[in-house]
Amino acid sequence: MNRPSALNTFGRELGALALALLWCVPFYYLAIVSLKPMSEIFADPVGFPDQLAFANYAEAWRGTMGVSLGQAMLNSLIVTIGSVVAVIALGSASAYVIARNGRRMGTLLFFFFVIGIILPHQLSVVPLYSVMRQIGLVGNQLGLIVLYSGLMTPMSVFLYSGFVRTLPADYEEAAEVDGASRGRIFLKVIFPLLAPVTGTVAVMVGMVVWNDFFIQLIFLSGSPAQTLPVAVYGFVGEFSARWNLVFAAVFVSVVPILAFYLLAQKQLIKGFTGGIK
Template sequence: MFRYTRITFAREILMFVVAIVFVIPIYVLVNLSLREGGDVTSPLVPVFSPTFDNYADAWSQAGLATALLNSAIVTVVSVTIIVVISSMAAYPLARIMSGLSTTVFWLILAGMLIPFQVALIPLYQTMRDVGLLGSLWALIIFYCGSQVPFSVFLYTGFLRALPREYEEAAAIDGAGTLRTFRSVVFPLLRPITGTVVILNAITVWNDFLVPLLYLSGTPQQTVTVALYAFVGQFVSNWPVVFAGLVISIVPVLVVYFLMQKQIIRGFAGGLKG
């Protein structure tokens, strides 16, 4: 029987306090986005006459429609490529227990230790030489190269915790390695795939430095770069700026809430592995 004790009450109070700490920044962001331009009261004071004109101004003046589309294209294509390459690379690394496999695994993980800022300028020169500078493909290639090592690490840990019985049954039925991975293994990777998708999507969507460097001077821009230019142009109208920020985080929040069960299961499976 469950007994409600003082310890349980203390834990509930602690969780409530933690929830308040995480909710306050979101409250401030939404609260400021609904204010008039001349309202200079404290950000914690609730707005009593909200206006949604700030969202219309942010959408039209900052060009968020095009920027959101560019960010969505870069994020979707990058995450798709990362999932395909990382899952296929992790499968033999998790199943082939040999010295070569272990060495390759640690070499891939070594890519996580290299600061991405070190490669920004050399890659910038490479993208310029091959004619991809100012293109969304420059961002996609960069994100795929920088995020694959971490994704391989997550997939490998999860795969090592999966039993081999299903794969052995598929082999007995005559399925090859690629068919076994596509039809048997990859569907079992759904929890960790959700984790890989949301972590990489947030990283790609929120990145500012790489799009600013690789798309500078071109009409192409992601949502973070659009908001940066928007702040510089309308620095005195902060409610419009915060309205643009709210618009930019809505897609990520929607994806997260749709995949939160897979994310939690993926983290649990990865830690177990």
């Protein structure tokens, strides 16, 4: 009886492996192009390069507009981590107040934030740019952190408040009777219980900010604070694009995300699937 089930498993795993290979095709293409000399890119786009041009990486690393790829990566990290921390802090605290407030006030505040999710932020780019330039928040990381905090907090409030509503009030009441202040109750009791949704918010915000191009191009291009997407775009000129350098830069920019995922794989999956136990 074991033989068919083992065969079955083998077949299933083979299928899964084939599917996984399909996902690897873009990475193969990315790696191949990043190692080709400029002349070979259009002549044989998918074939293996005759000569491995590792110099592409060195050149891509030097970056554009005086900002090295390493510096751009650091800028991206600062903006991403700053935004994630700010959104988690603002979102969780606001959602706690909304979820635990009186029904009318709580609903009103909740809808205020939901409107923030619905409105397309592209509409407000021009006035935002003008205001942010006046207060010195264009061309630096802080400006982007402020901007992303504003853009992403509504979604995090939406996620957090749904979760806070499912938390029994007993924990807070027990902490209150135990003599804890409101702030301590939030920090020591409520916030740790929100860990699953905090994981979701962190990944969601992190992905959006790390990958976003539009806002970063508008608010950072040409400045020393430019981030990875803007730096990569620097290789695309008005008349020609150096695709091998673009691909090399993209390959480098994928590394931190991949490393983070490999390190935090267990926690991330737990965060997405877990609840309070």
